[in-house]
Amino acid sequence: MPSASRGGTVPSHGVQGTLDDLGTPLSEVTFVVVDLETTGGSPADSAITEIGAVKVRGGEPLGEFGTLVDPGGPIPPFITALTGITQAMVTAAPRIEAVLPAFLEFARGAVLVAHNAGFDVSFLKAACAAHGYAWPGFTVIDTVDLARRVLTRDEVPNCKLDTLARFFRTGSAPRHRALADARATVDVLHGLIERLGSFGVHSLEELRGFAKAPTPEQRRKRHLADDVPSAPGVYMFEDARGEVLYVGKSSDLRSRVRSYFTGSETRLRIREMVGLAERVRTIVCATALEAEVRELRLIAEHKPRYNRRSKFPERSLWLKLTVEPFPRLSIVRECRDDGAAYLGPMASRRQAEEARAALHEAVPLRQCTQRLTPRLIAAGRARTCVLAEIGRCGAPCAGRQSADAYAGHAAAVRSIMAGDVRPVVAAAQARIDRLAAELRYEEAAAQRDRLAAFVRAAARSQRLAALARCSQLVGARPAFDGGWELAVVRYGRLAAAGTVPPNAHPRPYLDALVATAETVLPGPGPAGAAGAEEMECVLRWLDSPGARLADVQGEWSCPVHGAERLRGWIEAAYVTPDPEDRGAGRPLR
Template sequence: MSARRQLSFDDLGTPLAEATLVVVDLETTGTDPAADAITEIGAVKVRGGEVLGEFRTFVDPERPIPAYIASLTGITDAAVAGAPSIRTVLPMFLDFTGDAALVAHNARFDIGFLSAQAAACEISWPKPPVLDTLALARSVYRRDEVRDHKLSTLARHVGASITPDHRALSDARATVDVLHAIIERLGPAGASTLEDLVTAHRRATPTQLRKKHLAADLPAVPGVYQFLDAAGSVLYVGTSRNVRTRVRTYFTPAETRRKVLDMLPRAESIRVIDCATPTEAGIRELRIIAREKPPSNRHGLHPEKAHWLRLGPGSQGLRAARLAKSEADGSAQIGPLASRHDLEPLRGLLMDAILGRAASLEGDSARTLGEAGDSDASPRARIRRAMTQDPSEVLDHVATRLRSHVEAGRYEEAETLRRRALLFLTAARRASRLRVLAEVPLLVAARASTEAVIGGQGWELLAVRHGRFSGTTLVAAGKDPLPFARSLAMTGVGESELAAPLCQGYHQEAEILLSWLEGEGVRTVLVDGSWQVPARARFDPEHLARRFTRTAPGEEA
């Protein structure tokens, strides 16, 4: 194992005076993160009681704002007209927050919306520490001191300089004053670090306290950790850039996941696999979960099981498939999908867009597609083109129907259709990226690295074979990375034997690698065959928004 400095428990806390906090508040079209949208984001960045900056913007919810919401917040359809979409705003907000912890009053609501929107836009959510001033206030201000724990009540009680008014930035500013008042209350009780504040309203369970010693001697390195029972069987697998820091949280009040709390009584030891990079750790975690199938892990247990929508060759129509197959016979597939329940809506959308609504309802689409032939203008060729190359025909169809629904006041139908179109774009985009990577026999790429083990600067090299992880290494600054790349090219040869179309059976691993390869500053060092970063723009949801806009009266078609 690499000789790396192991942090003591005292090293792991961030003093509150040095902690950067971003206090955020949202205005939305409703209360359901899965069904409603954000209309405004306001945030204040603070450190040590000093305001470092503010962030505020309207967000186009891409749907009408309910009248009662507009009357409550004062945010109308006219106010958000021309505002950027959440796909544009969210990266800007994440750039503003950086590595800061997030603070919100009733954080489950605000952070729930932000993380849900990140998932919908396929933007990586950083999972920052979160402080909930509502939960903290309930532990600090008892009912004999305040009538309730609403933000307006607390702001008035602590003498906040801003009165909350259901507008994002005003409410965020008021929450800052409430937060500082809470910190003043908790300081004498020993809350001196960010970690203390995160868990101030909770208590560790007796089992957590009894098992805390299991984290005492773990290394502070990137790697995979495995909780083992008395017989050495794997109970749970996780990964972290700093194993010791991460595992320590399992024995604190910050850990509230039921699957972990139920697992801890059986845990008797923790095994660590030291990894060169976080990317290697993520891949090894997936492979161990797939092999060991730990009872307390859910995600990644069965990577071989997936749901695809497949356009079969010849007379075969659109149908569900569990395995991605070669597309050399003229077939095509999109996915993998999150649920088998997504298959029929997607199939209906494609058939409706290409064959027409009446034909799609006849139920004999396979025969219709088979008789149509394979000319470029045939329905079958058009469906294949929409699935693999150009979704324009489907998006134009959806935009026209959306406009019809909206003008008729059928907003629920419009939202259902919009979600279905976004589901199609997501599935097609995933398949296009996996398709490209799966076809590359060998790729060795490099990006700048600041890992401490190589002196703080240098190169991280990654080798990929047909979308499978082949190897990685770190190269210190001043050394030629090419010999290291050639050495990596000699490793993992057996991975090629496990290659599959569209990375079938290991798509989760491939998507980790794609995320790395699509990052800034990545350079191709060695490649067998041809490689270019997969084009995602063709399946960008923005295309649907633009097409919908063009259907408005007076707009150019």
């Protein structure tokens, strides 16, 4: 071995590298943990109201950054209720263009960390772009992705910040204020980094690659996607016993199923599902609409434990005008062929109760739940309620209103539910205007919410009922390859789907599809023979650009004075509230 003379140098190729040469140790990395509060969920139509950030290195805090921000517009009431940030609090706060330089200087050279980082980073990038600041290109770490990789469902049911803060017993509790949430995220980050040691993650470079890498279980199950075709359709993950674990759809089954075995799939419950899956079964569909409908039907049939939406369509609620001598409005789970009028469906009992309250404001139907009959009233055995005593009800229970007089109220409600919503809107608007004039803004906003619940339910009900009335509807839509997509819909249910090749005459294909379509019988109520979600899929397909009707058997139309024309007005009352109205809403013209 050659020796070096005094004052010489040892050849570099003879020196073994250290572990530090493999990357930057996490103990030497400066992290800036940031959290934002905003006026909404998208930087396209929302703004930042607060920035909080904590700088740490080696587990020790180096500094904090926190400030309220004037968003330049109104803060929605539900945001104020969530965060506690009011309009008065941000009136004297700096605008985002004045805050950005200070924050970027505070975070310069650090690794940016956030919980659900995509949300916070999108707002910061949008603010930089809007005010001429170059985005520094931070290395970004998302604690949600790390938690999904490190923690199991036995340890935490989900990866929300509140849940992780309780699990790691953070020193600061998250409370939807930026700096408090950033402090809690710091403790969550440190807890996750401690866990990462057992995964062999000790450097920043290893940390960056860890969240994007598939788990060993995902790698082991990649062969499940080998025989999946590249076609539109539905896929079902099944366990060893044949139980359906998860149902999904895609325009390219092979590409979608393969994504479950890559690092891009970070959802904790889905990674757990992949670990249990032993096979993937596919159903190739003619069109994307057929795939969407089949997915809904399969989810409702199998109720897979790893699907979250559309599992329980039977839990939808309907508003029913009962069939009895003195009808009342009842909230029910299903439509029946009993001659009653129905409105819905609605996703929650609160929505149903709000819609019912709006109807009661317009028409004085009885609100008691007893079954009233003329014989019971004549015998004096009917119970009276407080509404009868204060004049809010015609009080048929006390004999002060005849069955014929009450029938007029029931007919008015039936007309409203069938299509003419003007009485409900007029009654609600008059009440809103009176409350706003008396400066009772919270009560006016409550009335607006009732009206909104009714309009949304009525608009949906009338759309579904119009489609359900058609014994057959045949539609066509341009396909991407130059051909046509076809659909046969009977009483709201997709009975058949097919395609027409490019440059082919569509008539033979249409005739063949109609001849082989499923036989469908009409169903009760507005939902027809299909579920509400399936009918909504069909309606979206029919509303898409280029869609055409080849045949309609029945009357497909919405009422002239129906709720559909009011939906835009209702949504505008929530999206762009007028500060002068203070939640009361604008009059309808």
